Amino acid sequence: MTRHDPTPRPLGSGFTASNTADDVLRDVDLTGANALVTGGYSGLGLETTLALVRAGARVFVPARRPAVAARALRDVPAARVLPLDLADLGTVPTFADEVLRSVPVLDIVIAGAGVMACPETRVGPGWEAHFAINHLGHFALVNHLASGLTSRSRVVSVSSSGHFLSDLRWDDPHFRGDYDGWLAYAQSKTANALFALHLDALGAETGPRAYAVHPGSILTPLQRHVPREEWADLGWVRPDGSPSEGFKSPAQGAATAVWAATSPLLADRGGAYCQDCDVAEWATTDDMLVGGVKPWARDVVSAARLWELSAELTGLDEFSSVESRGTATRGPGR
Numbered sequence: 097m098t099r100h101d102p103t104p105r106p107l108g109s110g111f112t113a114s115n116t117a118d119d120v121l122r123d124v125d126l127t128g129a130n131a132l133v134t135g136g137y138s139g140l141g142l143e144t145t146l147a148l149v150r151a152g153a154r155v156f157v158p159a160r161r162p163a164v165a166a167r168a169l170r171d172v173p174a175a176r177v178l179p180l181d182l183a184d185l186g187t188v189p190t191f192a193d194e195v196l197r198s199v200p201v202l203d204i205v206i207a208g209a210g211v212m213a214c215p216e217t218r219v220g221p222g223w224e225a226h227f228a229i230n231h232l233g234h235f236a237l238v239n240h241l242a243s244g245l246t247s248r249s250r251v252v253s254v255s256s257s258g259h260f261l262s263d264l265r266w267d268d269p270h271f272r273g274d275y276d277g278w279l280a281y282a283q284s285k286t287a288n289a290l291f292a293l294h295l296d297a298l299g300a301e302t303g304p305r306a307y308a309v310h311p312g313s314i315l316t317p318l319q320r321h322v323p324r325e326e327w328a329d330l331g332w333v334r335p336d337g338s339p340s341e342g343f344k345s346p347a348q349g350a351a352t353a354v355w356a357a358t359s360p361l362l363a364d365r366g367g368a369y370c371q372d373c374d375v376a377e378w379a380t381t382d383d384m385l386v387g388g389v390k391p392w393a394r395d396v397v398s399a400a401r402l403w404e405l406s407a408e409l410t411g412l413d414e415f416s417s418v419e420s421r422g423t424a425t426r427g428p429g430r
């Protein structure tokens with residue numbers, strides 16, 4: 097039986113699916129705030145970075161391809177690009193140490209980098225790439241940044257209604273059996289939601305608040321592994337190639353993450369799963385465009401179990417109490 101927190105309810109934020117990140121931040125002054133946006137140089141992440149900078153924040157942008165990131169952000173001096181490959185946990189400590197040398201506290205971390213529906217790819221010690229990049233890479237990054245995450249910090253984990261397709265595959269998270277790119281993406285997006293849930297619980301006393309968000313459906317480079325001929329059948333585009341009804345622009349797609357990162361309404365709602373700039377309700381349909389959240393992405397027992405598995409795999413656990421840390425220690429995670 098799935099165990100989860102009480103029924104999630106929208107808070108009446110006053111924003112809707114059509115609002116952009118700039119709309120959400122219009123009356124928010126982030127002068128002096130330090131933020132970090134993984135994937136902050138493409139798609140939704142780029143829009144997120146730009147909106148946070150316009151609101152006054154300084155933004156660290158970790159980049160798998162630093163030259164590409166530097167080009168995308170060349171006119172944005174408040175955004176600082178540093179190399180990081182979430183598929184290679186050996187790059188995480190160097191990146192995190194440089195960030196923490198520069199700023200004592202990170203006010204906002206938006207974990208938005210991700211890959212979707214890739215061909216089967218193995219990284220690190222043979223980990224499945226979606227699970228490794230979308231989840232374990234962010235798990236390692238946030239753990240390495242732990243000393244800069246205080247009770248005034250917020251971590252936003254960018255999940256997806258893609259989580260509808262799969263719970264955690266506890267018996268085979270790395271797809272040692274048959275591989276399916278969509279299920280691999282779905283599992284990683286459930287993991288993103290559970291990560292926020294447990295990080296928030298662990299941070300209850302002195303650590304960060306954490307939230308998961310579904311940004312909506314937006315055409316970005318994320319779809320690069322899906323052949324264009326399939327886009328119409330998947331309902332993503334109209335016959336003329338324009339985005340289907342219900343799709344958002346990248347600026348609208350960035351809105352829920354910045355809302356979760358800044359809204360006072362969420363101050364005592366840590367762990368919430370959000371969409372369309374509000375807390376999402378239980379999913380009542382399997383239509384991902386409608387969204388909502390499935391019970392397995394809100395299961396506190398699964399969230400704790402995933403944390404334990406991730407700590408074991410990466411060798412990192414900077415938020416659990418000393419007694420519950422088990423054998424996990426700060427380490428390279430290889």
Ligand SMILES: NC(=O)c1ccc[n+]([C@@H]2O[C@H](COP(=O)([O-])OP(=O)(O)OC[C@H]3O[C@@H](n4cnc5c(N)ncnc54)[C@H](OP(=O)(O)O)[C@@H]3O)[C@@H](O)[C@H]2O)c1
Pocket residue numbers: 134135136137138139140141158159160161164180181182183184207208209210211212229254255256257258310311312313314315316317318319
């Ligand atoms: N677009 C949608 O409809 C949609 C819907 C639901 C959820 N989401 C979620 O939103 C997030 C952002 O997606 P997007 O649409 O903005 O996609 P995107 O434009 O493809 O951006 C993804 C970013 O992640 C980075 N990244 C990929 N692998 C990485 C690695 N190993 N190390 C470091 N960075 C890496 C990419 O860098 P490179 O460009 O260098 O590869 C890119 O900057 C994802 O988590 C996605 O699951 C998107």
